[in-house]
Amino acid sequence: MIYHHIAINVPLAGGLLTYSHPEALPAGTRVAVPFTNKTVAGIVWQSGVTPTVDTRKILPVHTVFAHEAPLPESWRRLLEFTARYYHYPLGQAVAAALPQGLKEIRPAAQPEPPQFYTLNATGRQQTAPPAHHRKKQALWQALQSGSPAMPALKQLHPQAPKLVETWAAQGWISRHSAAAPVLQPSEHHLNPDQQAAAAAVSAASGSFRPFLLYGITGSGKTEVYFDVMAKVLAAGQQVLFLLPEINLTPQLLKRVQARFADVPTAVLHSQTAAGARTQDYLRARLGQAKLIIGTRLAVFTPLPDLGLIVVDEEHDTSFKQENELRYHARDLAVWRAQQAACPIILGSATPSLESWHKAHSGAYMLLELSRRAHTAAQLPQVQILDIRRLKLDNGFSTPALKLLHDNFRQGGLSLVYLNRRGFAPALFCSDCGHTFGCPRCSAKMVLHQRARQLRCHHCDYRQAIPRQCPDCGNQDLTAVGHGTQRVEETLRQALPQARIERVDRDSTANKNDWANLYRRISEHSIDILVGTQMLAKGHDFARLNLVLVLNADGSLYSADFRAPERLFAELMQVSGRAGRAESAGRVLIQTQLPDHPVFAAVQMQDYRRFADEALAERRLFAMPPYGFQAAIRADAPDIGTALQFLHDIKAEVAEQLPDTVSQMGPAPMLMVRLAERERAQLFLESPDRRALHQAVAQWLRLLQHHSHHKVRWSVDIDPQEV
Template structure:
């Protein structure tokens, strides 16, 4: 920081403000602080009540640029001032804050993984005064006496440790009183969530330059001599004990003799899945060559551009990605590759590693904090050039970013649903590419309506792949009317069973898809029709056979399986709506000699579970893979010639305008898993509603026909892409209060909007009216002709709303919402 810039604006955590606060920079920190640096600042309304908080430097200021009097002086800077987020990522976070109407600090933390964050640590210890002057009058309560007794024995504990020792949560009031009178000290420090992993290494002391003399000196100690010989043979500046194949006792003896020096060296904890795939030589088709050439030209211009790569399933979109990445790396650029699901990461990562080796780093939630920390640092320091992962990988710290690939760009999982900012990673990827003058390559066999419309209007450049790679042919789709077809089990029809048998006779593989996990979607009384609902959510409880309990898939609540109806007392209970667990049981009974692999949230909760299941299927250790939508997209197994969708109607009747689009994309994607090599593939869809237009359009396997059908409906009712939707949600424990609050907010909102540019729909109860114990009402805002609800307008309404409803009704906003459920 130059001498002129003695002030900074800081976004302070837990400030619940859109403001960046001005602070003075002390002279000793002036050279360290940059935009994006993490700092410790005093914060609070009154000087005496100010607390220490973390913050991020938003900008540096001269005195004449100060917007207001400084709040105080920067207390400390972390990481020697090295920015936690680059200026480009700070710019992206602030754009997210504005567009998605979130506090800047929320957007900054969304861009920073938990492993890279700093957390406060409070340590309690006895003061010297307490050791010399124990005062029984002050320590008069049982809790205070117990605190003092524990500290006398253990001397120093964190507050969490102290809570565990005492078996009490609420101890802060007692701690404050003991600290006030000087009996204890509570010190607050800030520590990183994760640190570099250190491993003991050995190197030669500087005094041991002559190797011949050294070997002679160790003539009487053969083990030590052999350790030194192995070290010299490695020709490295240092070596670990396992590399030398020598006991630590021998190495420590060499340290004591002054021959070796022991030190701790940072080592990487690289996350590598157990799935592996051999490298395949790429021979591009004419269509692929055209697509690659267009992307290469854009990369060479080093200008922002967005492409939509629309290619049928199995058309080789991945090969286009690989050639684009290869070009970016040749230019010295770095690359981000986004995939929609963790289940796709093992196969995609293995494929990319087969071409780019150690340049690839995976980033996703199944990794430990240590693994995330090391991957993040490798990318930030340029030791690896390709970041790969789901949604949050869009924020990977890539110096000199040249390319962002978003595979399966239509997937709803790219949208953050549960916390602010509720960003869409695809749209954030486009904006990041724009800010950094990079190329954004979106790919899908079933593009989102918004993306394909952007391509039709010229906002994106459309690249098309109409033929399958490796001379493969599209699978044949067939419908089975499940209501009339004979069944061999509750979930599997006779025609589908016969087709499975044929594949097994030919030693081919089968993928079966059911978009519902658990054993049964609900338990119903046959006498009175009663269904066990979740007490906290307005959804049925799902039966899980393995645990023999009922579970809510929304809030996680569980209860023992019922023995009788709670309404009429009848013992006649039946299972409705088969899940993957029940179908696995049915398949095992139908094919007792076959190993059935099941892939759903219940079987993939452990680390690396996705990769292990996929690896076993790829190696032919099982010939039937059953799963939820985890098996529906992106997977490539040449020996799969049959795909069966067991309840293809699931989701079609949902009261959501995107239901048709999602079901079409899901079924076309799962159909695309069949016949991806020279073997012909077939797809059987078990359906109830044969008359649905969606199934008619699916049989043609022509996305453009579906797009034409769906876009006409959207235009008629002015839903996206002809408008942008904002969902405002009201939630609380008291339903009447929530309903009243929603109506009052609607009354505040309507007068400030231009009726020609905005339609206000609702408020009305949400489709799932109760979730996790809270009643929910939704208000939908349809923004037309480029109009947008701005943050200042929303904040003004929010302030008025909270004056009346604070602590009673929660208010949340979801810009570009992907679900109105």
């Protein structure tokens, strides 16, 4: 028998278990193996190992999925690094990185190699379809001018498979597998800044070079991406394009389809059906898909011909996974680019302070786009409105409502931005002061008026709106604060003729909601958008010329040291939606803290000013990027148990820590109670990354030794929340 180390989804420190098989199995092979009383999927990590246990206790491999291509060594090295850096069991990290179809104990259907079609010499002698058959003629012209694959042909004519089969039977069509797609020239002409940025990245082809593409909002970063991508794709290599959120993909995919119609593309995000996601994953693995677009989990996609990585909106916190395997996709993307010896572009109008610091220390090359791509477009005029002494109508000041009225009469498109969905953030009794909190979390229940519900936005607990106060019986319950639903209702009363559309997680739950929204905006059938952070980034609405920001101060009251950075990015991104075409843009930000430096920097549209001041403050306190952090968290039915668990280990580990590592806490988390569990945390901090990881390893050893049946714990490296 040959013995193998196999990675399976179990919380073991090493992450690998030993199994036997009569033959040596190639590393990366998918198998089904017995574990406890069930059969589970696993990945062969090493064959020909020497067992460290009695061989009579070693179980055999049940099934070998030999028809599936093994996962490559580069992918296994990526997962080993991820598990090691984030201090997570290797088997569980592997399971987190695989699509659902490869975690099951049945064979995965293998995708057929893509076929490309073109008119052969006989076909070119035939008469083209008549002009009044527009779709049929477009299909014929595509076959005459290039070698498109069937998905691209279906975009031109829904009956493309049938027509191509008919023409092939007549001997007019040639089929073949193409190593590199034929790319049509771009209709967009890059300005000098864009040309310089694209040329710098292209010059680094075939070698690892990280670039920070800092471009003001509307400066055309996407066209720079596309120009570099076109060269890589034309050479037959693959491109990994990472986006922070799913809602950015519809508009981008439309642009991708227009620019790269003949390129086999895979789209990987959490709302893709499990079967389709597995197939796209395998197409990418086999090199069939050349352009891979996805959210953070797509960073783990095995790519044999990787030639370029693009991380758009690199500052976005959505790239950080906040549970289980707590990885940062942007940071892993940089590691992958180094592994693949290819360039990587990190793009943003408001780069993370970590990336900005690396650009100025020489680790990244800084590329700048300092003007808007549309020649007539200018940066918006930003006004900071002090509302401390102003009377508000459901969150709106009189100047704000006047601006909305005037812009509506002039035919402009307005965006009212409030990063809080629901009707109101709280419901309370005006007689006794009772507030309706979530029974499972230390959070207020949010009023959703149309659904007639109170909802917890943290654990999704829901209940019907109560008819009376449970403490005093008062039936006059008051909605406090403003959410997007209440703002929408207020605007419908203030501007009854305006066509208003609310855009938040509640209103865009269905698959086609975003496509319908873009269509209605392009048809000029919306006058005012009311939206949350979903509308703040990545979208390009040419008519949008007025942005109004309500309740901009909320995050500044947070204890999180990153709160000002996040608010600045949020305000710059949402401000950047205005004035991206001919119409001049205007932004009005209502605030009760008008003297805060964040608002001064936003008003000046000056990222450098903000970054320099914020980094000076971070340096003073040795905070990231000048120091490194890890969070040790514990949760239990009561906070006392969680705190004591961390206290006990802190005392034991203190004598073993490197001198450069300090321990802060433990203390209750800002939101103590979540989903009926109470949470505490402790931070490890050090200016030395290696020393920090040594300290985390010491903690892990003791956490595993001090297991407590009531306590769950986790480790978060480079935490993004406090």
